[in-house]
Amino acid sequence: MARYDRAITVFSPDGHLFQVEYALEAVRKGNATVGVRGTDTVVLAVEKKSTPKLQDSRSARKIVSLDNHIALACAGLKADARVLINKARIECQSHRLTLEDPVTVEYITRYIAGLQQKYTQSGGVRPFGLSTLIVGFDPYSRLPSLYQTDPSGTFSAWKANATGRNSNSIREFLEKNYKESSGQETIKLAIRALLEVVESGGKNIEVAVMTREETGLRQLEEAEIDAIVAEIEAEKAAAEAAKKGPPKET
Amino acid sequence: MVAADSRASMGGYISSQSVKKIIEINPYMLGTMAGGAADCQFWHRNLGIKCRLHALANKRRISVSGASKLLANMLYSYRGMGLSVGTMIAGWDETGPGLYYVDNEGGRLKGDRFSVGSGSPYAYGVLDSGYKYDMSVEETSELARRSIYHATFRDGASGGVASVYHVGPEGWTKLSGDDVEELHYHYYPVAPAIAEQVMEEATAE
Numbered sequence: 034m035a036r037y038d039r040a041i042t043v044f045s046p047d048g049h050l051f052q053v054e055y056a057l058e059a060v061r062k063g064n065a066t067v068g069v070r071g072t073d074t075v076v077l078a079v080e081k082k083s084t085p086k087l088q089d090s091r092s093a094r095k096i097v098s099l100d101n102h103i104a105l106a107c108a109g110l111k112a113d114a115r116v117l118i119n120k121a122r123i124e125c126q127s128h129r130l131t132l133e134d135p136v137t138v139e140y141i142t143r144y145i146a147g148l149q150q151k152y153t154q155s156g157g158v159r160p161f162g163l164s165t166l167i168v169g170f171d172p173y174s175r176l177p178s179l180y181q182t183d184p185s186g187t188f189s190a191w192k193a194n195a196t197g198r199n200s201n202s203i204r205e206f207l208e209k210n211y212k213e214s215s216g217q218e219t220i221k222l223a224i225r226a227l228l229e230v231v232e233s234g235g236k237n238i239e240v241a242v243m244t245r246e247e248t249g250l251r252q253l254e255e256a257e258i259d260a261i262v263a264e265i266e267a268e269k270a271a272a273e274a275a276k277k278g279p280p281k282e283t
Numbered sequence: 284m285v286a287a288d289s290r291a292s293m294g295g296y297i298s299s300q301s302v303k304k305i306i307e308i309n310p311y312m313l314g315t316m317a318g319g320a321a322d323c324q325f326w327h328r329n330l331g332i333k334c335r336l337h338a339l340a341n342k343r344r345i346s347v348s349g350a351s352k353l354l355a356n357m358l359y360s361y362r363g364m365g366l367s368v369g370t371m372i373a374g375w376d377e378t379g380p381g382l383y384y385v386d387n388e389g390g391r392l393k394g395d396r397f398s399v400g401s402g403s404p405y406a407y408g409v410l411d412s413g414y415k416y417d418m419s420v421e422e423t424s425e426l427a428r429r430s431i432y433h434a435t436f437r438d439g440a441s442g443g444v445a446s447v448y449h450v451g452p453e454g455w456t457k458l459s460g461d462d463v464e465e466l467h468y469h470y471y472p473v474a475p476a477i478a479e480q481v482m483e484e485a486t487a488e
Contacts, residue, residue: 131356132349140341173377 052160053153056109056184059162063108063197064095067227068166069207070179070192071219073245075168077106078223080198080231081239096241098250100125102169103138104243108197109163109184117161121145138169138178142188150186160184164196168243175245193222199230216244217261224258225265233266235259284420285313285373285450286427288402288435288463289443291320300443309334311454312350312374317400318387319367326368330354347374347381351391359389369399373450380450402434402441409433420449424458432470435463 045051065080079095096106099121107114124144128136136144145165152160164183170176181196182188193211195203206229207222214222220242231237235258242251253261287304290297304316306327312334316323333353337345345353351372358368366387373382384392384399396414398406409430418426424447431445446460461469 131352132345133352134346134349137341137343143340 050153050185053185056160056162060109060164060184060196061198063163065195065198065200065203065227065230066106066108066166067195067203067223068106068168068179068191068193069219069223069226070168070177072213072215073177074216074219075170075177075179075243076220076223076240077104077166077168078227078238078240079106080227081237083236094252095239096250096252099141100135101248102135102172102243103141103167104169104241104250105165105167107163107165110161113161114163117145117148117163117165120148135172137171138167138180139190142167142180142182146182146186146188149182149184153184153186166194166196170243170245177245193226195226203227203229221261221265224261228262228265233262235262284423284427284447285315285371286431286445286447287315288431288441288445290435290441292440297442302443305446305448307455308350311344311450312347312372313448313450313455315371315399317369322366322368322387323370326354326357327370329357344376346376346378347372347383348393350374351383351385355385355389355391358385358387362389371397371399375450375452375454398430400441402438405437406430406434424449428459428461428466429470432463432466436467
């Protein structure tokens with residue numbers, strides 16, 4: 034097996050592309066990332082490791098916009114992410130120029146996934162070590178979408194998903210607790226899911242929201258996040274108390 | 284509303300009176316032919332292919348502005364190499380009706396009415412004087428037909444059959460196709476003349 038992980042273009046005898054699998058390992062070490070799609074809101078939330086005091090946190094944003102109506106968050110190698118994001122941003126503008134229309138979320142996801150796939154089938158290159166969560170609203174129809182891509186170049190649409198560290202447990206939580214929601218409920222669900230694996234607190238989570246009505250991506254302030262986290266904690270405490278039941282009469 | 288004549292000429296020789304100058308790119312988009320017949324036919328067919336590929340890849344129809352831009356960019360890349368195409372792309376998409384003029388220099392204009400070709404000045408005269416933004420379908424098709432007729436009357440390179448197509452939200456339909464010679468007598472009927480002297484048949488003697 035050791036001989037089949039050198040050059041990416043080689044399959045192993047049992048059908049594995051080891052470089053792609055190793056890239057997925059890199060993703061699994063990345064920051065926990067959650068995306069949730071609501072009826073009129075889409076939310077991305079990313080775990081933020083504690084920022085060094087002297088670092089300007091605004092230069093290290095983990096959730097970026099690709100265009101006015103599309104945002105992306107990723108888990109994995111951040112340097113690879115930068116390259117992919119730049120190419121995607123150029124493609125968004127190029128599409129606007131040649132087709133006179135903004136891209137649909139599915140189109141740009143397909144483009145990014147296509148790029149990731151190309152790097153699994155070329156000589157001398159390694160795959161991009163990141164999985165992305167892409168959210169946005171399609172032009173004209175204004176339907177919300179959430180897509181995920183991974184280093185192998187596959188992509189699919191989701192109602193809610195997670196990637197990066199502990200993504201399996203977050204996904205389990207989402208499967209148990211997902212319902213169609215809108216506005217603040219969607220944001221709360223995303224934060225609740227992320228809090229399953231991340232220390233609670235506004236300074237450990239980065240959250241960005243896009244709604245059907247407003248243009249652009251809105252990054253939530255730390256204070257806003259703290260307020261929502263407090264709400265969630267209160268709800269959790271109330272649920273615990275209710276579970277314990279009213280004091281029994283003897 | 285899209286209308287065209289059907290004459291093709293090679294210098295002073297009329298090579299055909301029955302050319303289809305309105306090209307059906309797909310069921311909801313039409314293109315018109317002016318300039319080089321072969322160039323127009325080929326590039327419109329090519330545009331049809333691109334539109335179909337776009338719909339397959341993106342699961343939705345291409346917009347009229349997108350389609351006209353694809354054609355304009357394609358023609359621009361052949362700029363200076365002798366292509367001769369003056370076309371209008373007319374269609375209906377999510378944003379409503381769309382009409383664009385595209386030519387071989389890569390120019391592309393959005394507009395409410397255009398007239399293209401050698402007979403276009405004559406057609407413009409009739410079109411511009413009769414046009415209102417809120418005309419009915421019948422009024423518009425008659426205006427389009429009359430514009431073509433007047434162009435064929437004065438321009439030697441225009442003639443044949445005046446075809447009129449309507450493009451609506453469900454796609455295009457052909458409304459009429461009238462021979463312009465017959466249209467002439469329809470617009471300018473000849474009153475029977477009263478003869479003062481009538482020739483009689485010579486009786487066999």
